[in-house]
Amino acid sequence: MTNIENIFLKIGSIDRRWIFIIIALVVVVPLLVPIGLPIRATDTSKSVYDAVEALPRGSKVLLSIEYSPSTKPENHPMAISMMRHLFRNNHKVYVTCLWPDGQFMAQDALNQVAVGEFDKKYGEDYVLLGYRPGGEAVVKGIVSNIRKLFSVDARQTKVDDIPMMDEITNFKDFDFLFSASAGYPGTIEWVQYAADPTGVPMSSGVTSIQVNEVMPYVQSGQMVGVLAGMPGAAEYESLIGQKGSATSGMDAQSVAHLVIVLFIVLGNISYFIDRKRSRKY
Amino acid sequence: MFWKRQVPIFIVALIGSITLFGWFIDQPDVKEFIGDDATQWFDVLASFAIILGALNLIKLQIQKVLYQKPGWQYSVIAVLGFIFAIVAGFFVKGVDDSVAQWGAHVTSDGTLFKWMFDYVFSPMSATMFSLLAFFVASASYRAFRIRNFEATLLLVSGIIIMVGRVPIGGVISSWFIMYLIVLGLGIYVNSIKKDTKVTFVFVAVGVSLVTIGGIISGWPVDQPGIFYLPSIQEWIYYYPNVAGARAIMIGIGLGIFATSIRYILGIERSYIGE
């Protein structure tokens, strides 16, 4: 028995660089050699899908991009899947950004989906309005008068010259809002200053870290469903039936989680052995 | 003193009450000012604040170089990086006017600014964050201990979320979880009874009950639901978790409300450094 205990104690005190190497391996190996585990959608992801699916064709949807490259692996697949879903159903997509880097992310996703896959027309099917600094004040400005805040779009074209902007003056003219958010300003500000005061339905895709901050909104119906982190993005990819980068990351994600759980268990075993021994002496 | 102290307090009180009570006023001129112009001013000042922050940071780095403080060589790199970004932002566009005019160059493809974003800014900010994956792993190994009941609750709910939310959680059979629970309870029984026989009988009975149940029902992966990780995960996530998160949310909401009111009334003045 003591031998086994000693082994556990020894494992418990290894240099943490070994742990770093193990983590690097369990992430890289499944990326190179995929297993292809089946993905099942959670209820909150399904409600997002159902809400978008229920919009009548040709609805005006505001898509807000609020993340930077640092959380790209989590948010970008959501934004891409959402665009695919919207364009496939022929909705009009208006893209705004509350984060400075958001407009690069938006540009990237639009180039890939709107231009590359669906061949949509800029100014008629979609428009990138761009970034404005100010956080909640920008949201308030969009609710009050979007044309004043975004007098020009990201390409410096005047909004008066953009055909699809004709029927838009403020937030109430939109039928749905989807925010791909990584923090402040983001989903919370949209709920507080746009969705709650106007009653326009909204939904959101957030980073894993943020999920718990928005869950009460989802449960109380202030938001329709939520996509939670990279697994949420993978679920959405499987719901719209088009796989992407989130799905291919899921194997690595699964294995890494298992390994971390294993670490917690092993760590606690050596902790208990340690405690038992120190009590004896 | 008047300019440095009273005026800012007055500005906060004035602007604060205008925006707060503006929510209730339905008069076109007032509404337009609060909804559009006041927010625009806010946005303009927010941009100035960003610029101020950036300049402040660079000022500190330059000071470090000038006074040759320890590690000043690295500050030279920071300053060079800043200069590079400014050049890309204001002086060298990298494309013709026909491709992108000044102003549109910060988003258009092919510009120097976009190159900097794609290959310098973007990889670094992403990598900085992903370092944390490694620290989470080593901390989960060395620091996350079941010290008391609260910590146990936290770790168990964390583990269920972690495994139940990813695809692999759906592959783990609920019967496997039941066996684990029986074994876990066995360890618990052993620690109170301190009798190997009792433990053995307990575990044996538990294992056989689960096995019989499994044989009768034909080992379905997701039945019974209360032992299937994705279902437990979904429940924790949508009910007890929301209850806890909501308590925190209300607390934070009240805290922010109270602080905002104190700002507007001039009770709280920490923003002017008091």
Place this chain on the structure above:
Amino acid sequence: MEFSALLGAWVASFLTIGIFSYLYKDNPFYKIAEHLFVGVSAGYLLSLGFWTQLQPNLFGRLFPAKHYDPDTITYTIYNVLSFFSSSIFPEGGIDKGHDQHLIYLIPLILGIMMLMSLIPSFSWMARWGIAYVVGMAAGLKAYGYLNSNVIGQIKGTAVNIFDFSLPIFSLSSPSVFNNLIIFVGTICGLLYFYFSKEHKGLLGKASKIGIYFLMISFGASFGFAVMGRISLLIGRFTDLITFSGSDYNYATFWVLILIVGVLGYAAFQDKEKETVPSDDSDVLTEEE
């Protein structure tokens, strides 16, 4: 492959691996990457804020092309500015679809006062601008948080909990049991943060239950935090795998070999020195 993309891939993999080398220990590669990041992001944010807000929405309102008239004072000033920087102030006014609003001089002045605060003796000047931002944020937040985070949540909790058209117990769909969980959990959680009475008796029990709910919620946050970190790492590795392809001349591999080589050599040198412990190394680590 274009040269700029190729160069970019090399730069990106150097910086990525440079930052990862921190996992081995704090070293010059990490510091170079980190300081470069600090400098570049400062300049990057500054440029973006300027081109997306100040130039179009502030200067665009002060000097709109719509009302361009070189004889007025405003546009005389404009032409002087334009002489210095024709990229920011193009000839003939700024055409961003605005009318002229000279009232926007107020935020301009407040903003300039903010920048003046970089000079220590004028540091108080920033307070005016900050006061505006603080005041407006306070007015917006007091309403937004009270409405969405307090009243909205009361509404979310106050449902017909004994709605017997729902099942009594069901795990993942609405049920009476789950309604009760939310109701009890929220109230007990709030009671835990009640400070002006000792937590004994009934209040003590309620706050104990409250802390259990908070812990479950923190556990979920913890699970999600781990999930997020791992996702980001997956994203990084996917990029590195892309850059290790032949299109990019195997950038990742070469950079990896370089950095591992240099660090390995340094470690080897350190080992030889270890016999003579010096106080120097101690001082160095403290600055880090």
Place this chain on the structure above:
Amino acid sequence: MVIFAFAIYWLLGHPYFVTDRIVMLFSILSLSATLIYYTRAAERGEEFYLRPIPALKAVEEAVGRSTEMGRPILYVPGIQDMDQVETVAGVVVLGHVAKMTARYETSLNVPVSRSIVMKAARESCRDAYTVEGRPDMFNEDMVHYLTDDQFAYAAGVNGIMVREKPAACMYMGKFYAESLILAETGNSIGAIQIAGTASQAQIPFFVTACDYTLIGEEFFAASAYLSQKPELIGGVKGQDMIKLAVIAVMVISTILMVLYESTGFGFNISEYLTIR
């Protein structure tokens, strides 16, 4: 007064008023009144009871243990500037800890990451040592600046921990991702760890890796309690009262909802709680 004026305005036909938001206006006015009332009461010298917080007792134990072991105490006031409420709270608690270290003659080590925080923390330590009558024990270097950068700061603090092996580590302030790195290292050197923060995403890491954690509002209440400033204590009391009111509204609306939907008696309260 306000109500009276509003009543007249209402009777005059309330022009330019968003009638849908009247519930909100009344909540804002009544809640503000509660806050002001308790703040004033505290300033007038009324005493309010605040429950003891276990983690603060643990601070005393930790200081005692450090004295026995002859090792220093490490205090980390977060990585943000003084404009964050949490940093302010952290510096307030630091003053309290400094009083104890002065009493027990234990050495205190406070690495900081912002120059303004350094000034504030030095002041609060100097005060504490003077109050305890031990100005001789105070030296400025006990509060020292490391660096502004997040990870570099974390690395610096780690270095201190590994070299000096403090008997107790306290983390009180605004933390981001570095919380985990600090708590892990502190754990590996076997120090007693006490944390306090309101950053929701970091609390789990502190709860699992530290011996005691001040969670969110508890942390603010602790600093109000320690600073003994009447406006802060009054604020805590006022918010407590509002919390009670929120709970009461929650219970009453639930009862109304049950009655309304099961028996059709009463009215649908949720309509009043929906404010557009």
